């Protein structure tokens with residue numbers, strides 16, 4: 613049995629992805645965290661991801677090499693935002709995007725990722741869904757289901773993806789008119805409308821591998837580009853904007869990971885009751901998918 617397994621999100625630094633035992637998107641990493649043999653999981657990503665690995669693995673130590681690495685979108689919502697909205701829509705169910713804290717997951721009925729959000733929302737009994745915390749993913753899901761979605765907070769978003777504009781892509785298309793455009797559903801509806809493909813990070817990696825196009829413009833965080841180039845050599849893979857960089861995703865460096873292994877910490881701690889409620893919502897997602 614290995615003592616440590618290093619899990620790394622597709623957005624972390626390429627050199628960290630290279631030393632990781634496994635890289636993937638949020639759903640893949642959540643599943644992987646439950647499958648590995650190692651006694652300790654080192655999680656290179658932002659806080660909610662390491663928290664999630666800890667919630668799903670209560671008997672193992674989960675180490676987050678840099679606890680200051682926090683998701684800016686997850687910080688924009690409080691449990692009271694959801695509880696108040698539940699009071700206003702008593703018949704609604706709460707679907708929460710995996711990019712959220714344990715406290716937010718704990719007050720949700722079920723969790724979703726960008727790859728399964730449509731399936732999860734379709735699986736709900738209620739016609740009205742309170743959806744947290746990304747307005748853009750909510751808009752994407754609303755377009756692909758017959759449900760009414762109430763985004764909470766109303767203007768919640770990932771500041772990195774939300775900043776990508778139609779003009780950014782237009783500028784790139786003028787330079788590379790033959791290119792296909794792929795974007796993440798955290799981008800705005802306007803950006804999604806001009807894309808050839810919308811998908812989670814892993815779906816985007818797959819798309820690049822399978823596409824016949826030689827040039828592809830990628831509308832998501834830069835960290836994914838190195839993996840795409842590695843898996844699809846010979847293709848021209850170009851960021852849709854030079855500003856698609858999440859500073860928090862870059863905080864876990866190789867040095868910090870090695871230091872974390874050496875010091876066996878910092879270990880992620882989640883309040884037991886919060887963890888139990890969050891686990892219920894996460895496991896419901898894993899059952900549906």
Ligand code: SF4
Pocket residue numbers: 658682683684685686711770771772773833858860861
């Ligand atoms: S890219 Fe956006 S959603 Fe992902 S961790 Fe950074 S701020 Fe959060």
